[in-house]
Amino acid sequence: xxxxxxxxxxxxxxxxxxxxxxxxxxxxxxxxxxxxxxxxxxxxxxxxxxxxxxxxxxxxxxxxxxxxxxxxxxxxxxxxxxxxxxxxxxxxxxxxxxxxxxxxxxxxxxxxxxxxxxxxxxxxxxxxxxxxxxxxxxxxxxxxxxxxxxxxxxxxxxxxxxxxxxxxxxxxxxxxxxxxxxxxxxxxxxxxxxxxxxxxxxxxxxxxxxxxxxxxxxxxxxxxxxxxxxxxxxxxxxxxxxxxxxxxxxxxxxxxxxxxxxxxxxxxxxxxxxxxxxxxxxxxxxxxxxxxxxxxxxxxxxxxxxxxxxxxxxxxxxxxxxxxxxxxxxxxxxxxxxxxxxxxxxxxxxxxxxxxxxxxxxxxxxxxxxxxxxxxxxxxxxxxxxxxxxxxxxxxxxxxxxxxxxxxxxxxxxxxxxxxxxxxxxxxxxxxxxxxxxxxxxxxxxxxxxxxxxxxxxxxxxxxxxxxxxxxxxxxxxxxxxxxxxxxxxxxxxxxxxxxxxxxxxxxxxxxxxxxxxxxxxxxxxxxxxxxxxxxxxxxxxxxxxxxxxxxxxxxxxxxxxxxxxxxxxxxxxxxxxxxxxxxxxxxxxxxxxxxxxxxx
Amino acid sequence: xxxxxxxxxxxxxxxxxxxxxxxxxxxxxxxxxxxxxxxxxxxxxxxxxxxxxxxxxxxxxxxxxxxxxxxxxxxxxxxxxxxxxxxxxxxxxxxxxxxxxxxxxxxxxxx
Numbered sequence: 001x002x003x004x005x006x007x008x009x010x011x012x013x014x015x016x017x018x019x020x021x022x023x024x025x026x027x028x029x030x031x032x033x034x035x036x037x038x039x040x041x042x043x044x045x046x047x048x049x050x051x052x053x054x055x056x057x058x059x060x061x062x063x064x065x066x067x068x069x070x071x072x073x074x075x076x077x078x079x080x081x082x083x084x085x086x087x088x089x090x091x092x093x094x095x096x097x098x099x100x101x102x103x104x105x106x107x108x109x110x111x112x113x114x115x116x117x118x119x120x121x122x123x124x125x126x127x128x129x130x131x132x133x134x135x136x137x138x139x140x141x142x143x144x145x146x147x148x149x150x151x152x153x154x155x156x157x158x159x160x161x162x163x164x165x166x167x168x169x170x171x172x173x174x175x176x177x178x179x180x181x182x183x184x185x186x187x188x189x190x191x192x193x194x195x196x197x198x199x200x201x202x203x204x205x206x207x208x209x210x211x212x213x214x215x216x217x218x219x220x221x222x223x224x225x226x227x228x229x230x231x232x233x234x235x236x237x238x239x240x241x242x243x244x245x246x247x248x249x250x251x252x253x254x255x256x257x258x259x260x261x262x263x264x265x266x267x268x269x270x271x272x273x274x275x276x277x278x279x280x281x282x283x284x285x286x287x288x289x290x291x292x293x294x295x296x297x298x299x300x301x302x303x304x305x306x307x308x309x310x311x312x313x314x315x316x317x318x319x320x321x322x323x324x325x326x327x328x329x330x331x332x333x334x335x336x337x338x339x340x341x342x343x344x345x346x347x348x349x350x351x352x353x354x355x356x357x358x359x360x361x362x363x364x365x366x367x368x369x370x371x372x373x374x375x376x377x378x379x380x381x382x383x384x385x386x387x388x389x390x391x392x393x394x395x396x397x398x399x400x401x402x403x404x405x406x407x408x409x410x411x412x413x414x415x416x417x418x419x420x421x422x423x424x425x426x427x428x429x430x431x432x433x434x435x436x437x438x439x440x441x442x443x444x445x446x447x448x449x450x451x452x453x454x455x456x457x458x459x460x461x462x463x464x465x466x467x468x469x470x471x472x473x474x475x476x477x478x479x480x481x482x483x484x485x486x487x488x489x490x491x492x493x494x495x496x497x498x499x500x501x502x503x504x505x506x507x508x509x510x511x512x513x514x515x516x517x518x519x520x521x522x523x524x525x526x527x528x529x530x531x532x533x534x535x536x537x538x539x540x541x542x543x544x545x546x547x548x549x550x551x552x553x554x555x556x557x558x559x560x561x562x563x564x565x566x567x568x569x570x571x572x573x574x575x576x577x578x579x580x581x582x583x584x585x586x587x588x589x590x591x592x593x594x595x596x597x598x599x600x601x
Numbered sequence: 602x603x604x605x606x607x608x609x610x611x612x613x614x615x616x617x618x619x620x621x622x623x624x625x626x627x628x629x630x631x632x633x634x635x636x637x638x639x640x641x642x643x644x645x646x647x648x649x650x651x652x653x654x655x656x657x658x659x660x661x662x663x664x665x666x667x668x669x670x671x672x673x674x675x676x677x678x679x680x681x682x683x684x685x686x687x688x689x690x691x692x693x694x695x696x697x698x699x700x701x702x703x704x705x706x707x708x709x710x711x712x
Contacts, residue, residue: 035673245681248662249669271662279666528655533685536661 052158054085067119068092078149090164095220125150168192186416196409197335200382214240214263216247226336252284267297291319329377341378348376360401383408490563520576630694650691
């Protein structure tokens with residue numbers, strides 16, 4: 001049942017918190033300080049004052065209020081105050097990671113700048129000069145660059161602030177988490193979407209007023225932003241944060257945070273829980289008390305049953321309640337949450353016949369055939385979910401695997417400035433004429449109302465919760481060397497069924513005059529190094545082929561799924577390759593080509 | 602309400618062992634090989650100190666994990682990209698040995 005949201009906008013939520021408990025900590029940020037963590041605290045009153053400053057400066061400095069504001073910050077509380085400042089000014093915010101070095105991220109930011117017609121960039125004082133210079137070099141000199149959190153803040157008077165007039169249908173922020181670098185897609189989240197999803201999370205998690213939530217997730221992505229940063233604000237609570245790097249260096253820091261601050265709600269992709277189980281030592285966990293934890297969401301990448309079990313049993317002695325571990329499903333296009341498990345019941349697991357699953361059906365496992373265990377992502381509560389055949393658009397019955405379609409007040413209004421794509425993906429109609437559905441591109445099934453997510457239709461590569469697009473890697477590879485043919489590449493993943501791990505394969509055409517063989521070995525190594533550095537991807541397997549070997553559709557689109565099949569069947573005519581052992585083992589070959597000895601065929 | 606955890610001592614309780622880095626370079630490399638093997642889910646004997654870590658399939662999580670372990674053991678700040686900047690176990694070990702030697706010199710001569 002939809003109910004009246006307790007706040008209309010995030011601004012209202014924070015202002016109400018300021019009135020009721022100005023001294024309460026809205027945020028605690030744990031900074032790495034050698035091996036220890038140094039807390040920085042921000043009260044509701046101070047958060048509000050800083051947000052008013054940012055809003056006043058934005059209104060004063062920037063002429064065109066219709067153009068969005070891009071936020072480029074390292075993981076700090078200054079990001080939060082700038083983000084809220086945009087809300088206070090009634091401006092559309094765009095959270096994005098600070099480009100730390102030339103390459104993927106800078107190209108991505110430039111793509112966003114152009115796509116969104118950004119009017120102003122906000123950053124920290126220490127980056128202002130570099131970003132300003134870069135804007136000029138990129139031909140974006142009309143984009144304003146303001147530094148917050150430094151001396152410049154003194155130029156404004158927070159008392160001059162007046163609340164913005166925003167409509168529910170105004171775009172509150174653009175989330176650029178989906179879409180490739182070459183073609184970024186900004187999800188338009190309105191104030192009404194945000195209110196609807198915060199209320200959906202509140203209902204699903206039974207979040208109490210004044211909740212303490214804490215995580216290490218990036219602040220600019222949906223789970224870290226909507227779930228771990230804005231949800232506690234919405235509930236007048238406290239959000240405790242640390243950077244992803246601080247966590248990965250020492251995973252016990254996350255659990256220590258839960259212990260120290262009596263954290264009630266947290267979230268992470270599957271690999272975060274795996275890291276804790278694998279790396280936290282008995283000594284580190286000896287005195288940990290995790291009994292405060294009511295909700296530990298696991299989402300954003302496939303949820304593994306064995307990870308959940310191992311985490312629960314590893315930390316049971318520390319007071320971790322098994323029912324706290326909640327698999328969930330969500331995405332930026334639905335603001336965040338679609339479905340999650342019940343906070344008072346253990347999650348559901350379903351062991352199915354792997355072969356029937358390949359045929360898109362959930363059937364009970366058989367002893368004579370391979371099985372696969374699926375983890376239930378709970379029941380959709382606020383958002384309507386349909387499972388639809390992606391080709392015939394027929395709505396499928398329970399137990400059948402198809403594309404997950406969504407409808408409801410949390411569904412974003414579309415992609416910024418992309419009418420056609422928005423119409424295709426956000427206004428889909430089923431074969432029997434039901435309209436207004438969003439197509440997720442994810443595959444799943446409903447069984448007894450529980451949602452099981454089984455994979456993705458899109459050719460996106462998901463690595464540690466990051467979404468990577470094959471075309472971005474293909475482009476970077478082709479720009480890296482003269483002998484590599486432009487437009488002649490296919491990047492895809494192959495999955496090792498035994499370990500359920502996926503490996504990235506780069507197939508790349510050479511130009512007509514191919515180099516000598518010893519140069520080919522060198523070329524493979526340099527492609528591998530490039531992808532490793534620029535995309536932080538596990539050593540990819542590299543396959544060099546003749547011009548024309550990459551199959552394309554008549555409209556010129558690379559057929560990556562077909563290329564994967566040809567690769568696995570061993571039917572590519574390979575000039576030279578450098579395969580990871582796990583990948584080489586998957587290829588059906590007449591001549592074995594183990595790494596590192598490369599072969600010419 | 603104010604949230605402040607119990608403060609913990611910022612310094613390690615026990616002083617760090619600081620053997621002469623030159624003598625202990627093989628020890629350091631052995632330790633590093635063992636930790637790298639752990640993060641790459643391999644046996645230590647399968648890690649060749651001169652083979653690029655990229656060839657073993659290192660990813661960003663493993664690279665940052667190794668950085669965290671080095672920081673904790675030697676109490677020196679290390680770049681999260683160390684495994685990319687120094688691409689083999691041997692290269693990382695040599696780099697660390699030099700830095701630890703610099704630190705030892707600084708400690709002896711605090712001018």
